[in-house]
Amino acid sequence: MPVLDPQDPGQQGRAIISFDGVSKIFPSRKDSAEVKAVDTINLVVPEGAIVGVIGKSGAGKSTLIRLINGLEQPTRGKVTVDGLDIGSLDEKALRQARRSIGMIFQHFNLLSSRTAFDNIALPLEIAGTPRKDIKGIVEPLLDMVGLADKRDRYPAELSGGQKQRVGIARALATKPKVLLSDEATSALDPETTAQIIALLKQINADLNLTILFITHEMSVVKKLAQRVAVMEGGQIIEQGTTYEIFSKPTHATTKRFVGEVTGGNVPEWLQSKLLADYAPGRQAVIRIAFTGADADEPVLSRLTRAYGVDFNIMHGQIEYVVDHPFGTLIASVAAEPELQAKLIADLTATRNTVEHLGYVA
Amino acid sequence: MSPELINMILWSTLDTLTMVALAGIFGTLAGLPLGIFLATSRAGELFPAPNVNRLLGLVVNATRSTPFIILVVAIVPLTRLIAGTSIGTSAAVVPLTIAATPFIARVIEGAIREVDQGLVEAARAFGASPLQIVWKVLLPEAMPAVTLALTLATVSLIGYSAMVGAVGGGGLGDLGIRYGYQRFMPEVMATVVAVLICLVQGVQSLGDFISRRLDKRTRHS
Numbered sequence: 150m151p152v153l154d155p156q157d158p159g160q161q162g163r164a165i166i167s168f169d170g171v172s173k174i175f176p177s178r179k180d181s182a183e184v185k186a187v188d189t190i191n192l193v194v195p196e197g198a199i200v201g202v203i204g205k206s207g208a209g210k211s212t213l214i215r216l217i218n219g220l221e222q223p224t225r226g227k228v229t230v231d232g233l234d235i236g237s238l239d240e241k242a243l244r245q246a247r248r249s250i251g252m253i254f255q256h257f258n259l260l261s262s263r264t265a266f267d268n269i270a271l272p273l274e275i276a277g278t279p280r281k282d283i284k285g286i287v288e289p290l291l292d293m294v295g296l297a298d299k300r301d302r303y304p305a306e307l308s309g310g311q312k313q314r315v316g317i318a319r320a321l322a323t324k325p326k327v328l329l330s331d332e333a334t335s336a337l338d339p340e341t342t343a344q345i346i347a348l349l350k351q352i353n354a355d356l357n358l359t360i361l362f363i364t365h366e367m368s369v370v371k372k373l374a375q376r377v378a379v380m381e382g383g384q385i386i387e388q389g390t391t392y393e394i395f396s397k398p399t400h401a402t403t404k405r406f407v408g409e410v411t412g413g414n415v416p417e418w419l420q421s422k423l424l425a426d427y428a429p430g431r432q433a434v435i436r437i438a439f440t441g442a443d444a445d446e447p448v449l450s451r452l453t454r455a456y457g458v459d460f461n462i463m464h465g466q467i468e469y470v471v472d473h474p475f476g477t478l479i480a481s482v483a484a485e486p487e488l489q490a491k492l493i494a495d496l497t498a499t500r501n502t503v504e505h506l507g508y509v510a
Numbered sequence: 511m512s513p514e515l516i517n518m519i520l521w522s523t524l525d526t527l528t529m530v531a532l533a534g535i536f537g538t539l540a541g542l543p544l545g546i547f548l549a550t551s552r553a554g555e556l557f558p559a560p561n562v563n564r565l566l567g568l569v570v571n572a573t574r575s576t577p578f579i580i581l582v583v584a585i586v587p588l589t590r591l592i593a594g595t596s597i598g599t600s601a602a603v604v605p606l607t608i609a610a611t612p613f614i615a616r617v618i619e620g621a622i623r624e625v626d627q628g629l630v631e632a633a634r635a636f637g638a639s640p641l642q643i644v645w646k647v648l649l650p651e652a653m654p655a656v657t658l659a660l661t662l663a664t665v666s667l668i669g670y671s672a673m674v675g676a677v678g679g680g681g682l683g684d685l686g687i688r689y690g691y692q693r694f695m696p697e698v699m700a701t702v703v704a705v706l707i708c709l710v711q712g713v714q715s716l717g718d719f720i721s722r723r724l725d726k727r728t729r730h731s
Contacts, residue, residue, distance in 0.1 A: 218635055240639075247637035258632035261727045262650045271646060272636040303726040323636065 162196035164229075165327060165359050166217055171226035172383075173212050186212035188383035189226070194327075194376075199353050199360045201374030201391075203367060203406055209383040210363040214329050217361065218250045219243045231326055248276055251320030255332035257312040259304040265315045266291065266300045272322045290318040294348065310341035317348065321358075328352070330362035334369055346373045367406040371395070371470050379403045395470045396440040412466025412477040413438055415506060419463060419479065423507040431508040432481040433489045434463070438502040439476040448499065449480065452492060458482050481509055511697060518685060519698070523705055525599045526681035529674070530667045532603045537610030537667075538660060544570070544611065545618025546644055556630070556640040570612040578609050578670050602671070602679030610667055617659030621652040654725035661717025665710050672706065682706055 173187040186209045194200045204210045215221040216228050219235045228235045233246055259268045269287045278286070291297045294314035304312055313333060320328055330349070334342040350373065353360050364370060370377050370391065378388040379402060386400045395411070398404045408414035413436070415423075423434060437448065449460050460480040467476035484492060489505070496503040544566065550556040551563040576584070582605040589604040590596045625648050633647045649656070672683025682702045690699025 220631065220634060244637040244639060247635060250635075252632070252635040254628060254632060256626075256628055258626070258628040260629060260647060260651055262653065262724070271633075275633070275636065275638045275642050275646060305727050320636070329635075 162198065164193045165196040165231055166192075166194035166361060167229045168192040168213075168216070169227040169229070171216060171223045171228055173209075173216060173221055174224040185383050187216065187223075190383075190385055192378055192385060192388070194359060194361055196326075196359055197353070197357045198375050199350070199362070199373055200376045200378065201370040202361070202363045202378045202380055202385075203365065203370050204363075204380035205365055205402075208380040210380050211331065212383075213380065214252075214331055214361065214363050217327070217329055218247050218252060248272070248323040249325045250327045250329060251323070251325035252329040252331065253313065253316045253320050253333045255335045257304070257309075257316045257336075259312055259315055259319075261304055264301045264303055265296055265307065265311075265318075268304070268315050269318045269322050272319060276323055286322060287318075290321055293321075293352075294318045308341075309337050310344055313337065313341075313345050314348065317345075317352070321352070321356075325358070327359045327361065330360060332364055333362065335364065335366065342369065343372070349373060367409045370406075371410050371468065379406065390471075392471045392473060395475050396473075407475075408477075410468050410470070411438070411475045412464065412468075415479065416464055419509075422509050424510065425507055427486050427508055428510075431510055432461070432483045434479065434481045434506040434509055435493065435496070436504045436506055437478045437480070437496060438504075439467070439474065439478070440502065448496065449478075452495065455495075456484075456488065456492060458484050458488065458492070479506070511701070515689075515695075515698060518689075519682075519701055519705065522680060522682045522685040522702075523709075526668065526671050526683070526706075526709070529599055529602050529606055529671045529679065529681055530664060533606035533610050533667055533671075534660070534664050536603070536607040537614050537663065540607070540611040541614025541663075542618055544615035546622060546648070548615060548619040549622035550640070550644065550648075556643060570615055573608065573612040574616070578605070579673055581605055581609055582674060597678030599680040602674035602681070606667060606670055606674065609670055610663055613666060614660065614663045617662060618652075618656055621655035621659050622648050624655055625651045654721045654727075657717055657721040657724060661714060661721070664713050664717070668706065668709055668713070 168190045171187060171190045172185065175184040175186055177183040188209070190213065202210045202213060212221055216223055217230060217235070219238065223236055230246065230250060235243070235246065238246055260271065263271065266287055269290055270283050273283050273286060288297070288300075291300055294317055296311060296314050296318070299307060299311060304315070307315065316333070328349075333349075334345050337345060346369065349360060349362075352358055360373075362369075362373065374391045376389065377391050377394045378385045379394070379400065380386070381400075381402050387394065387398070387403045394403060395407055398407045405414065415436070419434070424431065427433075449462075452458065453460065460482050462478060462480045464479040465477065467474055469475070482489070482492065493503055493505055547557065548563060548566060548570070551559045553560045573581070585605055585608060586596045589601050592604050593601040595601050629647050629651060630643055633643045638646065671679070671681050672686070675681060675684025675687050682705055686699050686702035689695045690702060
């Protein structure tokens with residue numbers, strides 16, 4: 150059983166989005182074979198949670214998110230949003246349902262011919278909100294995303310981060326219950342990404358708005374998600390709380406994603422120097438992954454004292470995920486194979502994950 | 511140049527302007543919806559009707575590939591039916607409109623297809639109907655390009671209008687042929703050409719100006 154984080158709000162609340170054995174198959178065309186973009190997916194998003202779906206491009210996450218607001222219809226299975234079976238709705242009912250599902254996009258998708266104010270007003274105009282009420286809805290939203298002074302600017306006059314803020318305000322205009330984010334930070338620089346993530350977290354907390362986002366960046370998952378689903382080949386290969394995924398990734402793809410953030414991936418310069426076999430004079434290279442509670446143990450200095458060996462630190466990184474430290478240390482040690490085995494056994498006895506990578510000359 | 515000649519040039523200019531304006535208005539009234547339909551009716555688009563799209567595309571292509579002067583002659587019965595006569599300025603509006611409509615439809619189709627599909631997806635995502643997408647998203651976003659397209663169509667119409675003189679339509683082209691060419695009055699020909707150049711320049715500059723004003727895609731300093 151995976152360890153559950155008692156502080157995880159994602160575990161509470163009723164399901165607001167659920168996928169029930171959902172598949173989406175794009176039929177074959179003249180020049181391409183049939184594509185199973187989404188393959189038998191089961192996923193539950195609790196109300197008020199922030200859930201991240203991570204995968205490489207082509208993993209099916211774009212299709213997954215578009216099944217929620219009916220931009221794609223499932224080939225099999227059922228997608229339910231707030232009790233509504235999205236696939237069973239006719240066009241008119243679907244358009245109505247979409248008003249309670251906001252969406253933001255990687256490339257913002259703002260109308261170049263409308264000012265910030267008018268872009269945010271657009272969903273209201275479409276929903277038939279009386280003109281006199283629109284101002285009273287749009288202006289607080291501009292305040293909320295910090296763009297009150299950019300009210301009459303056109304998108305071309307705004308920075309990427311400001312455009313995404315307009316996109317967020319627009320998505321919130323019809324007071325949705327769910328916000329879908331399609332790679333919303335992927336076109337932004339790291340600093341702006343952090344600001345947008347902070348804004349999304351604040352909106353989630355203030356409005357109890359459920360957020361489901363897709364991304365290919367684990368650093369975004371780390372900062373934003375309470376729960377994570379990892380997608381590959383149209384399937385969810387692993388899911389759990391962010392803490393679970395970071396502390397006990399089981400699938401190779403998940404490990405690679407986690408490694409991006411925690412430094413667990415062996416750097417290329419070292420990879421090219423690694424040798425498979427022991428020879429006298431060669432040092433053993435070990436990787437120690439610190440997860441959560443164990444990260445503050447003085448592992449290396451204890452071993453140095455106990456066995457009289459010296460560690461040479463080659464690579465290291467530490468990151469905080471859900472307030473727990475996660476880190477990786479790659480070190481080499483001059484020791485005979487026998488002593489190596491002892492060291493590794495000793496390290497493994499602690500709760501850290503230890504791996505013998507090879508040797509360096 | 512005698513005052514009568516100057517008078518004739520003025521009246522001919524007015525005739526040309528009337529023909530171009532009327533054909534432009536009728537052509538836009540017919541071409542705009544046709545262009546919107548052509549831009550949104552392929553499989554998987556807002557109003558999917560791929561067969562009708564193909565059929566209309568064929569009709570548009572056929573009309574556009576018919577030389578204008580042949581079109582003018584070929585539709586004389588229709589012209590007579592609509593305008594009550596087959597000669598004169600008002601009769602000329604009929605073939606001009608019929609030539610302008612598919613042209614305008616194609617350039618408007620092009621202008622609308624230029625609009626980022628992401629905007630259409632966004633509009634669908636917040637619950638817009640296909641018609642709302644056309645009115646609230648596609649047309650406003652395509653407006654700068656549509657303006658340029660209509661400018662291009664107007665310039666082409668000025669050129670076409672010079673040809674209807676051949677079938678008794680009035681205007682500058684007619685004047686140029688009858689006086690400048692057939693009566694060997696080079697000064698009339700030169701004046702007619704000069705007026706046409708000014709008209710085209712004026713229309714183009716006005717179109718460019720409006721299009722720039724509508725285009726918010728670049729920063730204004």
